[in-house]
Amino acid sequence: MTYVLQQLLNALQVGSIYALIALGYTMVYGILTMINFAHGDLFMVGAFLCFVAAVTFNLPFVPVLLLSMIGVAFLGVVIERFAYKPLRQAPRVSAIITALGVGLFLENFTLALNPYPKQIPQLLENTTWTFSGLSVSSLQVFVIILSLVLMWILDLIVRRTMVGMAMRAISWDKTVAPLLGVPVNMIISVTFAIGTSLGGAAGVMYALAYPVIDPYMGIMVGWKAFIAAVVGGIGNIRGAMIGGYILGAVEIMVVAFMPSTYRDFIAFVLLLVLLIFRPYGILGKPHPQKV
Amino acid sequence: MKKFGLLFVLCVVMIAFVAACSEKGNTVRIGVNAEMTGDMPAVGESCKKAAEMAVKEINDAGGIDVAGQKYKVELFVEDNAGKPDQSASAAQKLITQQKVHAIVGPNATRYALPASEIAESSKVVMITPWSTNPKTTLDAKTNAPKKYVFRACFIDPFQGRVVAKFALETLKAKKAAVLYDVASEYNKGIAEIFKDTFEQSGGKVVAFETYTTNDKDFSGQLTKIKKAQPDMMFLPNYYSEIPLQIQQAKRLGINVPFVGSDSWGSQELHKLCGNDCEGYYFSTHYAADAATPVATKFIEGFKAKYGTLPDDVAALTYDSFGLLFQALKSAAKLDRDAIRDALAKIPKYEGVTGNMQFKEGSGDPTKSAVIVQIKGGKFVYFATANP
Numbered sequence: 001m002t003y004v005l006q007q008l009l010n011a012l013q014v015g016s017i018y019a020l021i022a023l024g025y026t027m028v029y030g031i032l033t034m035i036n037f038a039h040g041d042l043f044m045v046g047a048f049l050c051f052v053a054a055v056t057f058n059l060p061f062v063p064v065l066l067l068s069m070i071g072v073a074f075l076g077v078v079i080e081r082f083a084y085k086p087l088r089q090a091p092r093v094s095a096i097i098t099a100l101g102v103g104l105f106l107e108n109f110t111l112a113l114n115p116y117p118k119q120i121p122q123l124l125e126n127t128t129w130t131f132s133g134l135s136v137s138s139l140q141v142f143v144i145i146l147s148l149v150l151m152w153i154l155d156l157i158v159r160r161t162m163v164g165m166a167m168r169a170i171s172w173d174k175t176v177a178p179l180l181g182v183p184v185n186m187i188i189s190v191t192f193a194i195g196t197s198l199g200g201a202a203g204v205m206y207a208l209a210y211p212v213i214d215p216y217m218g219i220m221v222g223w224k225a226f227i228a229a230v231v232g233g234i235g236n237i238r239g240a241m242i243g244g245y246i247l248g249a250v251e252i253m254v255v256a257f258m259p260s261t262y263r264d265f266i267a268f269v270l271l272l273v274l275l276i277f278r279p280y281g282i283l284g285k286p287h288p289q290k291v
Numbered sequence: 292m293k294k295f296g297l298l299f300v301l302c303v304v305m306i307a308f309v310a311a312c313s314e315k316g317n318t319v320r321i322g323v324n325a326e327m328t329g330d331m332p333a334v335g336e337s338c339k340k341a342a343e344m345a346v347k348e349i350n351d352a353g354g355i356d357v358a359g360q361k362y363k364v365e366l367f368v369e370d371n372a373g374k375p376d377q378s379a380s381a382a383q384k385l386i387t388q389q390k391v392h393a394i395v396g397p398n399a400t401r402y403a404l405p406a407s408e409i410a411e412s413s414k415v416v417m418i419t420p421w422s423t424n425p426k427t428t429l430d431a432k433t434n435a436p437k438k439y440v441f442r443a444c445f446i447d448p449f450q451g452r453v454v455a456k457f458a459l460e461t462l463k464a465k466k467a468a469v470l471y472d473v474a475s476e477y478n479k480g481i482a483e484i485f486k487d488t489f490e491q492s493g494g495k496v497v498a499f500e501t502y503t504t505n506d507k508d509f510s511g512q513l514t515k516i517k518k519a520q521p522d523m524m525f526l527p528n529y530y531s532e533i534p535l536q537i538q539q540a541k542r543l544g545i546n547v548p549f550v551g552s553d554s555w556g557s558q559e560l561h562k563l564c565g566n567d568c569e570g571y572y573f574s575t576h577y578a579a580d581a582a583t584p585v586a587t588k589f590i591e592g593f594k595a596k597y598g599t600l601p602d603d604v605a606a607l608t609y610d611s612f613g614l615l616f617q618a619l620k621s622a623a624k625l626d627r628d629a630i631r632d633a634l635a636k637i638p639k640y641e642g643v644t645g646n647m648q649f650k651e652g653s654g655d656p657t658k659s660a661v662i663v664q665i666k667g668g669k670f671v672y673f674a675t676a677n678p
Contacts, residue, residue: 117330221507261501
């Protein structure tokens with residue numbers, strides 16, 4: 001029993017990170033119907049900003065988190081303005097290739113600055129509590145709670161504010177929204193800022209939980225978060241959260257009860273089967289084709 | 292007329308190029324194929340430093356005597372970017388464009404394997420300093436030894452046996468757990484040999500868990516390992532992954548001795564791991580604090596030149612160059628095949644990492660291993676294991 005509980009806790013931690021990154025994919029897709037493949041690398045930049053803020057400037061945790069979120073958000077907006085906006089009317093495949101290119105640029109730029117893996121100092125006091133064999137670390141609890149809080153704030157923004165309403169309007173109909181006075185460019189920038197800052201926050205938390213970072217760390221995590229977004233129904237915010245937790249749970253549970261060599265194989269077969277029965281993801285709705 | 296002028300300029304440029312290339316007769320050209328970027332830049336950096344040091348020493352001494360003629364040594368360093376495909380193309384570039392006489396590197400098995408295929412088919416000597424997987428020097432189809440691929444280190448079956456014996460006899464462990472990267476040749480090979488030896492000698496491997504390169508979360512596997520209650524844990528993985536694995540294991544309450552293989556042996560480990568690795572052991576090629584006179588001379592030279600202690604990649608690269616230089620001195624002429632024949636026939640080479648000699652018809656040397664312990668941010672000599 002403790003074994004299952006321990007594995008569930010592990011799944012929650014991994015799932016929280018996937019969910020936070022998946023939100024970035026899903027928000028951009030919801031508003032632009034474009035997949036920002038550079039998002040995994042923005043997550044990596046978040047982790048490196050955390051390193052710079054914590055080591056070079058010796059800042060405590062809260063400023064580190066805010067600085068990384070703001071830094072990554074700014075980078076996200078700049079990338080949107082200079083790399084994606086000129087392609088907004090181009091075929092969608094061009095935008096996707098550009099996104100992949102931006103991702104490669106970020107990786108190799110970080111690599112060129114310094115190729116060595118970096119150690120993140122311990123920013124938060126980390127104690128481990130043991131309840132009859134179940135080990136719970138304060139860091140684990142913190143990652144899970146902070147992710148949930150960030151997701152709750154995002155949900156409030158999208159459902160309860162004017163900006164959120166504007167986002168939903170653009171996502172609903174991109175042609176009519178500007179006619180009704182929605183400032184499309186501004187809202188797209190805001191969406192990018194929010195989505196990427198969540199990726200930056202995920203980068204910081206990841207760096208705290210797994211304190212050795214390198215420029216390639218965003219690739220695999222980014223792909224997995226993208227899959228989580230698709231499973232949850234890409235474009236749907238609550239779907240991305242659910243998808244992240246499902247992917248985390250599937251990965252950990254395969255390892256827990258089957259040989260760990262089969263982890264990725266079984267995890268992805270399960271997700272493929274799920275997509276066969278629900279091709280638009282768990283919460284996604286089919287898009288009516290406009291003629 | 293204008294066209295002719297352009298053609299003329301082109302011709303001049305081409306002749307200049309050809310002339311520049313044909314000047315290669317005056318030097319011994321040695322290529323280094325190293326992991327300068329990618330996931331183990333510390334390895335490439337050490338390799339390059341030791342290579343430059345070895346070449347500078349021989350050139351300062353007036354060059355090298357090959358078949359009665361003095362030659363200077365020229366070094367060509369290529370980055371394989373820590374990628375198997377780029378490793379093959381770096382080897383190709385060294386052989387066809389730089390026209391090297393021999394290659395040293397790559398170091399890690401996953402990059403040495405593709406490069407060794409290129410070297411073998413182009414008939415150019417390649418010495419890998421650090422690749423301990425048996426497959427590197429064996430032909431994939433026939434399983435016969437490759438003719439042109441050599442190494443300066445021991446091989447994994449030996450290392451796996453050394454660690455298994457150490458766990459049973461010194462740590463008195465009966466139940467072992469192994470966590471390794473299933474996508475990497477080196478880790479997989481050594482983990483399997485450890486398991487076989489440990490079980491044949493009366494121990495039991497209670498957990499044999501895997502992950503994939505670039506994973507950072509091992510909580511699922513480690514929770515499973517904790518449930519199996521091992522007495523010791525074997526982590527034959529690279530130095531950049533070890534801190535995460537040990538930290539996560541400790542956080543889950545696994546308090547057993549952790550033992551590793553020579554892939555732990557980078558000075559970067561102290562920076563990345565801090566106090567978490569204190570007191571643990573790994574098998575490796577040499578220990579800086581229990582050095583022979585040859586090793587002491589190298590260590591002092593390296594420290595004076597670069598200000599850091601050489602790790603085992605540096606020592607093995609230096610030995611690779613030493614082997615190559617000794618082969619060159621006894622070679623019949625300066626040519627790729629002559630170097631190969633002389634290298635295979637070296638009677639005994641006294642290196643930084645111990646005495647070695649190539650087994651009959653094979654590129655694997657016979658040599659000993661040491662077990663070192665991590666103590667106060669240093670690798671401290673613990674025991675020697677002879678072949």
